[in-house]
Amino acid sequence: MNTATRHALSAYVQTGIESAVPEADPHRLVMMLFDGALASIADARLNMIRGQIAARGKAISKAISIVDQGLKCSLDAAKGGEIAERLDALYEYICARLLDANIKGRPEALDEPARLLTDLQSAWAAIARPAGSLQLVHGAQN
Numbered sequence: 842m843n844t845a846t847r848h849a850l851s852a853y854v855q856t857g858i859e860s861a862v863p864e865a866d867p868h869r870l871v872m873m874l875f876d877g878a879l880a881s882i883a884d885a886r887l888n889m890i891r892g893q894i895a896a897r898g899k900a901i902s903k904a905i906s907i908v909d910q911g912l913k914c915s916l917d918a919a920k921g922g923e924i925a926e927r928l929d930a931l932y933e934y935i936c937a938r939l940l941d942a943n944i945k946g947r948p949e950a951l952d953e954p955a956r957l958l959t960d961l962q963s964a965w966a967a968i969a970r971p972a973g974s975l976q977l978v979h980g981a982q983n
Contacts, residue, residue, distance in 0.1 A: 867915075868968070874911040875962035878904050882939070882955045889948045901943040905936045908958075931957065 885900035913932040916925045935954045942950035 868965075871912070871915060871965055872962070874907055874915070875958060875965065878907040878912070878958055879955060879962070881907060882951050882958070885942070886948045886951050889946060889951075894946070897946070898943055901939050904954075905939050908932050908939070909936050928961075931961075 881900050881904035885897050885904065888894075888897035888900055909932065913929060913936075916929055916932075918925045918929075921928070935957055938950070938954045942954065
């Protein structure tokens, strides 16, 4: 894929995400955060393999930002209680592991954060959204 095609694809993806956000409900927004974090980790892995240190750092920073400023900040401690507290600690751990992976520069160091986020995403996806009953941990604010 040439550079122009990559830029066009990137612009298309960004536009698609931006246009989806206003229409997304809180459940979908959290799913989008998981998608973004996992995509950034995959990008970091590819850049590690290619030896592209700056791009690796940028991708990991993006993943950390999504987890810390997106997923973690969307927790509702009042409604989520102990589950929200545990998720907060888990997100903190994931961010630490991502930072460690960046420092070590080993692709396999990204396996655990990616697996944890994938497991959380699967659990979140399994939550049905029956008539306004999504008063759980993430995105409960409408």
